[in-house]
Amino acid sequence: MSIEQPRGSHDLQQSESGEVEHPERFENPGLPPHRPRLGDEDPKANKRSEHQVVVLFVISIIATIAAIWGFFAFPVDGLQVGNVRMSTLVIGLGLGLGMLGIGVGAVHWAKTLMNDHEKVEERHPQRGDDATRAEAVDIMREGVEDSAIARRPLIKGALGTAVAIAPLSFLVPLIGNLGGDWDISKFRHTAWASAPGGGRRYLATDPTDRRIKASEVTRGSMVHVQPWRLEEEENFLEEKTKAVVILMRLDPKLLKEPEEKKDWSYDGIVAYSKVCTHVGCPVALYEQQTHHVLCPCHQSTFDITDQAKVIFGPAKRPLPQLPITVDEEGYLYAQSDFHEPVGPSFWERER
Amino acid sequence: MKALAAGRRHRLAPVVLMTLALLFTGVVYAALAPSPAQAETPSAGEVEAGEKLFIANCSTCHGMNAQGTDHGPSLIGVGAASVHFQVATGRMPMDANQPQAEAKPPQFDEAETQQLAAYVASLGAGPGIPSEEQVDPALGDAANGGLIFRTNCAMCHNAVGAGGALTNGKHAPPLYDSTPTELYEAMLTGPQSMPVFNDATLTPDDKRDIIAYLMEQREPSPGGFSLGALGPVSEGLWAFAIGMSVLIGFAVWIGARSS
Structure with missing residues (x-):
């Protein structure tokens, strides 16, 4: 009584200040009356x-x-x-x-149709009684003594080793299959560097592989380009994936070119890598009126008139430009490889 | 007249009527059907009629001599193919200043479109309207067309030509309803945002292969409902909006008390 008295007055004070009064414990309301269907x-x-x-x-x-x-x-x-x-x-x-x-x-x-009378199942305590628990411990101890593991170090060592190395049977192939080739220098150059035998690397239509004359690329047009005769070479698909290029002709007056890149284009014809610098999707949605190239994956937008700079979207770097020029017959070829790695960033890249 | 009235219950009357109806349809079709798209040498009359139509309908934006104004580009040298594409698909005349001229029911019939095209073509040389043979899907190789389409066109128009979004309210339209001639003209002239795919970089044979591939996409899909062939968007919408609603509905039903 002496304990409940102050609590009661405390509760009373709370209700006076406008707060809801909570009982210490809710009564079990039991099951609601059964309603027949x-x-x-x-x-x-x-x-x-x-x-x-x-x-x-x-x-x-x-x-x-x-x-x-x-x-x-x-x-x-x-x-x-x-x-x-x-x-x-x-x-x-x-x-x-x-x-x-x-x-x-x-x-x-x-x-x-089946009976729908409510039923209550009481929950039982999960802990076993002391006698059962003691018996279980005894059984374990008996097993350890019977195996005599402490007196048989050879077995102990063999078992330990077997358990320790067993996961290797799936870990080694798992890690080994991550990539057989850790040569990241491959990211730094593409098939445009030179043709086999050191010849010129011509630009050709993708996928029909015809060489392209500068005169064939009219204003407003766009050509999807692959290195000419790449199909005959080793690792064709991997090399093509890195080397795909889009070729567009603009009014030369529209192009903003820094002095050192003036000769990378030819009479308004520019070539840029088709691999997005964000995560490597093919950037090829070219709007010929705005000269914007859009990536279909995350809507990164590049301005072809201004060095393919990013004007929208998650890409960080402009598309790498491929320096091109024409030969004596007017066919377009690459002056050199891209001057920076194409595609998305990787750890070892400086920027 | 009486003999005709008496004969209307004759055993052969339906046959005679049907023959007459067929003949009538044939004659009307021959009179009204669009002439073959290839207008090799447009007559002077055609050019003249086209000029009248041009001045009445197009000159506000494109200028009295198609030289262009502040509101519309010059049409000198765009060629007959460009005019035929823009007018036959209803894109021109444009009904409002918006990000993109939308396709709508054409305002001119085929003959008038040909006259307009002939007039604009007479102002300066440009790509012409392709012949029936150039756009015949039966002569194209759909497999090769698919290869070319996936590299050159699928980024904007989707792998099966369902269309897709561009920037600032522009979009690449679906290609399901375009005629082979319109498809060819669009590749050749690069309307609006679309780049030009001229005959040097995409040969006439390549173009016909692409048309054959696109025509094949209109056949029913063996996989059942394509859900617009838009990929994860429509499929995800279906799974969430409809699939999840049905599952939730079942869960509520199972838990509900029977009356």
């Missing part, structure tokens, strides 16, 4: 639910038969596209409805 009292409703369940199962049966019929009715051998479509559709719908009918029927059965 329609079908529990009305035999007609009960019968109706039974019919509904049967209908759901019958839908499943019909759907399964339809799926089997569909398999035979729409053979997919040969190149009949319509048949493939119908076969997939009928078998898929049959399978889906077959499963759904069983599931919905079973749930409906349980909900409407």
Whole structure:
């Protein structure tokens, strides 16, 4: 009484200051009164639910038969596209409805017809009694003594080693497969450096591999470029991935070129790497009216008139420019490789 | 007249009527059908009619002599293909100053479009309207066309030509409804934001292969619903908006008390 008295007055003060009064402990309200369902009292409703369940199962049966019929009715051998479509559709719908009918029927059965009286299961303490616990410890100790692991160091060492090295059987291939080739100097040069035998590396159309004359690149046009005759060389796909280029011709007056890069373009024709400097998507959505090139992955936008500088999006660096010029017959070729690594950043890059 | 009325219940009447109807349709079609797109040497009358149409409909923006104004570019030397593309797809005349001239029902019929094209072509040499043979998808190699399309076109127009977004409200339109002639003209002339793919960098054969590939995309897909072929966007929307709603609906139903 002497303890509850001050608490009571404390509670009273709280309620006076406008706060809600909380009891120390909520009473267990027990289960709400059981309400019977329609079908529990009305035999007609009960019968109706039974019919509904049967209908759901019958839908499943019909759907399964339809799926089997569909398999035979729409053979997919040969190149009949319509048949493939119908076969997939009928078998898929049959399978889906077959499963759904069983599931919905079973749930409906349980909900409407099976007994729905609320039941309470008390939770039991998880801790075993002291005698059981002592017995378990004894069994463990007996096992250790019986194996005599302390007196058999050879077995102990062999087992330890076996357990320790077992994970290597999947760790070594896992790490080894990360990359067989750790030569990152490959990032720094592309196939444009020189043709096999040290000849000129001509620009060619991708994928038709025709050499391109400067006169063929008209104002407003864009050409997707790969190094000429690269297909005959080793690691063609890897090399092509690094070396793809977009070629555009603009009004030479529009181009803002620094003095040292004046001769990298030819009469308004400029070539830039097609690999985005953000994560390496092909930057090729060229708007010929605004001279912007857009990357389809994250919308980085590069201004071709101004050194392909980034004007929007997550890319950090401008697209590397490929210095080009023409030979005696007017065909475009690369003066040299790109002057910086193409594509996204990597750890060893300076910037 | 009486004989006709009496004969209308004759056994052969439907056959006669059908034959007449077919003949009538054929004659009307022949009279109204668009003439083959290749206007080799437009007559002087055609150019003259085109000039009248031009002055009445286009000169406000493009100038009385198509020399261009502050509101529209010069059309001297753009060629018949460009005019035919812009007018036949309804992009020109443009109805409002907006980021992109949208395709809409054309304002001129095929004959008038040809006259306009002939007039503009007479002002300066430019790419001409391709012949039926140049754009016939049956003569193209769809597999090679797919290869070229994926490198040159798919970034903007999507791998199957479903279209895609550009910057500042511009977009690359879907190619499902374009005619082979329009496809060829668009590649040749580079309308609006689209770059030019001239005959040197994309040969006429390459262009026809691309058209064959695009025509093949219009056939039903063996994989069922393509959901617009827009990739993860429409598929994700379907999975979240519809798939998740259905799953939540089932969960609520299973947990609900039966009445």
